[in-house]
Amino acid sequence: MASFLKGITAAVIINGSMVNVGGALHYQGKTLPPVVCNKTQIKVINDGFIDILGVLNTRLEGPDQKSLIPVERAESAFLFLAEYRASLLAGHGFAILALAYYNFENLPKKFNSINVSYFEEALCYMLQYSQVPGIGLLGISVGADICLFMASFLKNVSATVSINGSGFSGNKAISYKENYVLPWGCDPRRIKVSFSGLLDIVDLMNDSVGECKNPSMIPVEKAQGPILFIVGQDDHNWRSKSYAEIASERVQAHGKEKPQIISYPGTGHYIEPPYFPCCPASMNTLLKKPVIWSGEPRAHFKAQVDAWKQILNFFCTHLGGAQKAASPKL
Secondary structure (H helix, E strand, C coil): CCCCCCCCCCCCCCCCEEEECCCEEEEEEEECCCCEEEEEEEEEEECCEECCCCCCCCCCCCCCCCCCCCCCCCCCCCCCCCCCHHCCCCCCCCCCCCCCCCCCCCCCCCCCCCHHHHHHHHHHHCCCCCCCCCCEEEEEEEHHHHHHHHHCCCCEEEEEEEECCCCCCCCEEECCCCCCCCCCCCCCCCCCCCCCCCECCCCCCCCCHHHCCHHHHHEEHCCCCCCEEEEEECCCCCCCHHHHHHHHHHHHCCCCCCCEEEECCCCCCCCCCHHHCCCCCCEEECCCCEEEEECCCCHHHHHHHHHHHHHHHHHHHHHCCCCCCCCCCC
16 A cells, blocks of 8 residues: 555554565556465474465565565655554543644645644534543644643643643744744754764754743743643753743743653653654654654663653543553553
C-alpha cells in the first residue's frame, strides 16, 4: 500500500518478507506476481514442528526481482498523529480524543496561524458525554503550547500537561475570538551545525525579552485548572526548562499558586511513554532538515518511565474517574 497509494506518511513493517508471497497483486494496470514456493524445502524438526525457512524460491537478489515489493516508491514523512499516547491513556480508563491540527487528512498541509476555535469544537464534543467529568489536555512541543493557550482561554479545562512546550506563540500567531498572541519569531542566523552535520536549533527562537511580561507569551495565569510542566534539561528544540520557569513566574506574579515543574537531567525533546526508543535526532518537518533533539539514552529512558507515572497521577488527581494509584508501566 505504501508503495503505490498516496497519503501514507509512515509504515511500520514487523518481520515482513518484502516479497509477494500470496496471490498476484493488482493496482491500476500494474501486477506484482507471487513468488514461487518450493515445497520440497519444508523440513520437519523436533517435536513434529515444520521449518519453512527455505520454502521461498528466491534469494531476493536486488531490485529487479519481480515479486519484490518496491519500497523505494514509498513516500516518506515524519509527521503523524500520535495516537499511541492517546491509546495508552485510554487503557487507564480515560475517555480520549487524539486531535490533529494540520497535515492530516482534510486539514491544511501547513499552518500559518493557530485559531483555537477549532480546538474548542473538540472540547465541546467531549463535554457532551455525561461520562466525562472534566477535560484534561496533553501536548508535546508546539502541541503543548496549543494546550496552554486552550487552558488559558477556554472554560471547563480541569488539568493541562505540557511536555517540553515553550509557553510562547512560536513562529505562528495564536488567536481566539478577540484574544491574540503575537508571533514570537526566530532568527535563522542562530542555527548551529554540529560536527555530525545535524542542525542545532536550541537558540533559534528570539530571546524572551521581558520574560514573563513578553507580549508573545501565552497568558497561562488565566488557566482555571492546574498545569504540569514536564521538561527535559537537555532539550535542543528550545530551552524548555527556562521557559517553564518563566511561565511559573508569570503565574505567581498574578497571585496564583506555583505550577508543578518536573525537570529531567540528560533528557531531550521527545519525551515519549515508557520503553519507547530515545529519538536524539530526526527530520524537522518545518525546516525540512535533520536536527538535534538530544537526550542521553539511559537518562532519557528513566525520565520517560517517571514522566508517564507523573502524568497518570496528575490526571487521576484532577480529573477523577480513573485509577487511584498510577503505575509507570504501560
